[in-house]
Amino acid sequence: MQPLSFQIQKKLPGALGRAGVLSTPHGEIQTPAFVVVGTKGTVKALAPEQVASLGAQVVLANTYHLYLQPGDTRVRDQGGLHRMMHWDKPTMTDSGGFQAFSLGAAFGSNVSKIAKGNDAAQNSEEVTGDELEEPAGKLAKIDEDGVTFRSHIDGSEHKFTPERSIEIQHNLGAEMIFAFDECTSAQASYEYQKEALGRTHRWAERSLAAHKANGDAAQKQGLLGIVQGGRFKDLREESARFLAGLCPPAGGFDGFGIGGSFDKEDMYTAVGWVNAILPEDKPRHLLGIGEPADLFGGVENGCDLFDCVAPTRMARNGTIHTANGRINIFNAKFLDDLGPIDDGCACYTCSPRHGGAGYTRAYLAHLFRAKEMFAGTLASIHNLHFIIKLVADIRQSILDGTFTDFKTSFLARYYRK
């Protein structure tokens, strides 16, 4: 009995994209879908009912964070992630592999997992390996066995191995869990990416073995293996082949994650390299990606699921998605703007009610400047609605056979200058 089953409904002609349905023990997910991030067992600033009302189908929490706080056994003893946070739809947990990056190579710097322009290692002669660039004070150290973290909360030391990550994820109880991997920096050299990839593959085998060793959990939770390889075609393809090879007809991974770093310019191409190789009948989750253009590119190149902190983080920081592009609600011009946040949007924040229009830009500008908590709530509702609906609309356009037209018109409007 497999915990996850994936049915493709319609494919995008001449491309890797598809619309489908992913069945889980907590219900179905219509794919492509945007997964809302709720790192610590809550989508920041929102009640679960609000998250559900936005059309969210899945929430992703984080292994490292919940292990530290409140502790995975406490989550288990509260009935698991669903019951603890009052979310009865599907959930996922990330393995903690991203924290190997964010608390390791990226700690104390501005490096993103997306390389832009001159960020890439080939343009930086300084970067020849992992050690040279590592910032002082970083909180994660990687070795063959796993990652040693110092808690960002109290500095205490903790070690994650593949086996430990899976055990914690079993305790948390999401129906989709991830293999423990090493998320690398976009600034890492080819040599380092190759070395890290080998490690990630060995960790994938260990994660899979640890998962299958717990027969009870393996019945209820699906394990997704994570493809790495940075922005290098040969490494990405090697990774996809390796993980696919761990999937005999009767077992193996229940789906795949595509993680790590990319060049902004050809992220979609890189995703396509991988998805051309991964088994077609299992879901593919593009980890940590959620810009509108990237969602189109990811879907077109065969991804079914996306999660990203961007909608909620940007919302809390005052950047708001509109059909005509992003706005920064802090800009002085919005202080007296009595117009809607995003004309035509149907979210709670934008919807007319009480005999009037939705909340105005001027009101949000005020709430943000006044540091009122409701600002983050209203903006998070809007941004999440925007992105969730975008992915749902992309899905519908695949079913309708209008994907290309939809993509062209949406992007032209959103990114026009």
Add this chain to the structure above:
RNA sequence: GCGUCGGUGGCGGAGUGGUCAAUCGCACUUGACUGUAAAUCAAGCGGCUUUAUGCCUACGAAGGUUCGAAUCCUUCCCGGCGCA
């Protein structure tokens, strides 16, 4: 009226003879944010330009001392407090 303390950039508040266009905080302006270390972070914030170890104007006002003053002296104006 007498005494006393004080008047610094939008606000609060450092500075008490040179390295001061003036620490810092707030406010303001603009950016950034892609498996959340993030309701965070970064830059700017007197004027001008050839954007510079540049020029000008500035620390209540006016004079003065000094090579040099936000910093010292004198007078005036304004405010707090105390005494009448």
